[in-house]
Amino acid sequence: MDAHNRVSRCVVSPIKSQPHQRAMTKSCLHIWLSVILLGGLLMSTTNLSADEPSAVRPIIGISTSVVFENENGASYATRETYVQAVEQAGGLPILLPPIETxxxxxxxxxxxxxxxxxxxxxxxxxxxxKPPHPLEVPMPQKREEFDFQLISRILAAKKPFLAICLGAQEITIALGGSLIQDIASQTSTSIVHGRRQHPAATRHLVHVESGTLLEDIIGTRTLETNSSHHQAIETPGKGMRISARAEDGTIEACELENYGFGLCVQWHPEALTDEAPHFALFRRLIDEARAYRAK
Incomplete structure (x- = not known):
């Protein structure tokens, strides 16, 4: 879990609607999502010549959070830092709100x-x-069900992905692994892994395993990361290799073997894109997405 989400989750303010407006609201939502997506796709190909297909930005889907839900429906959002990181790295970001079909x-x-x-x-x-932990803060059911349906299809297609914090934990569970439910109460660590602060506020060192995809991307065996989580990977899932650990042994990164590009990190690189090793993760994702498209 992203500990920062406990305090500052909502970036969309819902507007209450009258009963006779609800049907029109759903219709308008579909129309606007279509307009936004189409506009982004058109912008990505504007002024590109026919002999420069590699210049077209790869489309990167970004999962979203359910930030508000009542009888009138739900509001979905994601932090702009995810969107900015993808765009700055050369991708075309689109948001993926939970859908049921x-x-x-x-x-x-x-x-x-x-x-x-x-x-x-x-x-x-x-x-x-595992039984529920007293400090467990479950995500909305709608998001959890959608995320795992989406992940199963991403894995089946072997599409490139970068899984961050909760995303890394979701990949772990999807592949049969398990989690430490609360680091502070279930381990003896002296490292603070999660605080109710901006994701860049709490920092600690991470040691990268030799010969890993992560080492290849960042070019170093030691990395300073931010930290904003109270849970962590306990047992990696099938086909996952541990890429990095904190000094207390907490798993901080994993990668998928025999997959292509599948990288899971427990920290928040999208909040550290002004630091080369963290931005390199997004650059590599875009490169891998472009290569996947060219297959």
Whole structure:
């Protein structure tokens, strides 16, 4: 879980509607989503000559949080730092709000050449076979169900992804792993991994394993990261290799073997894009998405 999400989750302010407006609201939402997506796609190809297909930006789908929900519906959002990181790295970011229809979900995966799976609240413990923890803060059911449906299809298609904080934990559970439900109460660490602050406020060192994809991307074996989580990977899922640990042994990164590009990090690189090693993660995602599209 992203500890920062406990305090500052909502970036969209809902507007209450009258009963007779609800049907029109849903219709308008679909129209505006279509306009935004089409406009982004058109902008990405403007002024590009026919002999420069590699210059077209790869489409990167970014998962979203349910920030508000009542009888009138839900509001979805993501932090702009995720969007900015993808765009600055050369990708075309689009947001992926939770949907229930299988055909639309599969269309998401077909449309995007790469994905960023964002932070958020906790995965329900029963999903990985543990009783609820007193400090567990479950994410909205709608998001959890959608995220795992999306992830199963991303993995099946072997599409490039960068999974961040909760996203890394979701990949772990999707592949049969497990989580430490609360680092502070279930381990003896002296490192503070999560605070109710901006994700860049709390820092600690991470030691990168030799010969890993992560080492290849950042070019170093030691990295200073931010930290904003109260849970962590306990047992990696099937096909996951540990890429980095904190000094207390907490797993901070994993990567998928025999996959292509599948990288999971427990910190928030999108909040540190002014630092070369962290921005390099997004640059590599875009490069891998472009290569996937060229297959």
């Amino acid at each position: 299988t055909s639309s979900l599969e269309a998401y995966v077909a449309l995007c050449q790469g994905f960023v799976l964002i932070g958020g609240q906790d995965i329900r413990s029963e999903r990985y076979g």
